[in-house]
Amino acid sequence: TQLLEQSPQFLSIQEGENLTVYCNSSSVFSSLQWYRQEPGEGPVLLVTVVTGGEVKKLKRLTFQFGDARKDSSLHITAAQPGDTGLYLCAGEVDGATNKLIFGTGTLLAVQP
Amino acid sequence: EAGVAQSPRYKIIEKRQSVAFWCNPISGHATLYWYQQILGQGPKLLIQFQNNGVVDDSQLPKDRFSAERLKGVDSTLKIQPAKLEDSAVYLCASSLVGTGGNYGYTFGSGTRLTVV
Numbered sequence: 001t002q003l004l005e006q007s008p009q010f011l012s013i014q015e016g017e018n019l020t021v022y023c024n025s026s027s028v029f030s031s032l033q034w035y036r037q038e039p040g041e042g043p044v045l046l047v048t049v050v051t052g053g054e055v056k057k058l059k060r061l062t063f064q065f066g067d068a069r070k071d072s073s074l075h076i077t078a079a080q081p082g083d084t085g086l087y088l089c090a091g092e093v094d095g096a097t098n099k100l101i102f103g104t105g106t107l108l109a110v111q112p
Numbered sequence: 113e114a115g116v117a118q119s120p121r122y123k124i125i126e127k128r129q130s131v132a133f134w135c136n137p138i139s140g141h142a143t144l145y146w147y148q149q150i151l152g153q154g155p156k157l158l159i160q161f162q163n164n165g166v167v168d169d170s171q172l173p174k175d176r177f178s179a180e181r182l183k184g185v186d187s188t189l190k191i192q193p194a195k196l197e198d199s200a201v202y203l204c205a206s207s208l209v210g211t212g213g214n215y216g217y218t219f220g221s222g223t224r225l226t227v228v
Contacts, residue, residue: 004154006154033216035216040221040222040224041221041222042116042203042205042219042220042221042222043155043203043217043219044219045216045217045218048216086152088154088155090154097160097162097167097168098143098160098207099157099160099167099168100157100217101157102147102154102155102156103154104153104154105152105153105154107152
């Protein structure tokens with residue numbers, strides 16, 4: 001069974017702080033996606049990384065795919081209350097079938 | 113473009129009753145997924161359709177859950193009979209064929225089911 005473990009599980013920080021969320025697996029993925037989910041809504045895609053070692057930036061968010069395509073990280077600089085939500089990584093098991101395995105989730109709360 | 117539509121948004125039923133959820137994916141998206149999400153956890157895939165055929169239903173509890181996607185467009189997920197542990201949010205998502213890795217999934221807002 002393929003598993004994606006995220007750490008930390010919960011994170012409560014003050015506005016302006018930096019943070020990193022980790023997503024780890026023993027499996028290799030074709031690509032890896034990060035989603036953010038707000039209460040009462042479905043997950044919304046933030047980014048897709050495809051190549052080992054790839055780094056993508058989305059404003060204050062920096063995403064990195066591990067060289068071996070087994071792990072990923074999300075770094076947020078100067079967190080804002082609007083960053084609050086459940087962050088989910090998702091690994092694409094098979095590019096032919098588009099099947100995604102979701103991580104265990106990291107619940108982030110940014111206090112003003 | 114219109115997003116993935118799901119209904120109802122909320123449902124409360126007693127254990128052993130039946131319930132059905134409906135999903136209408138984004139127009140042109142051939143692949144449709146149903147996920148179960150326990151509060152605070154990551155979604156778990158229940159079933160994946162490509163057009164009107166099942167690609168993966170390995171984690172669908174087939175003794176009580178069923179799903180269909182007639183005509184390769186909208187889909188229904190049914191639970192009969194419901195158990196207390198079925199309380200969760202049921203998410204529907206869709207994606208373009210062969211491009212999940214590049215474009216990702218588009219999710220609906222989900223149906224929150226409470227079994228009492």
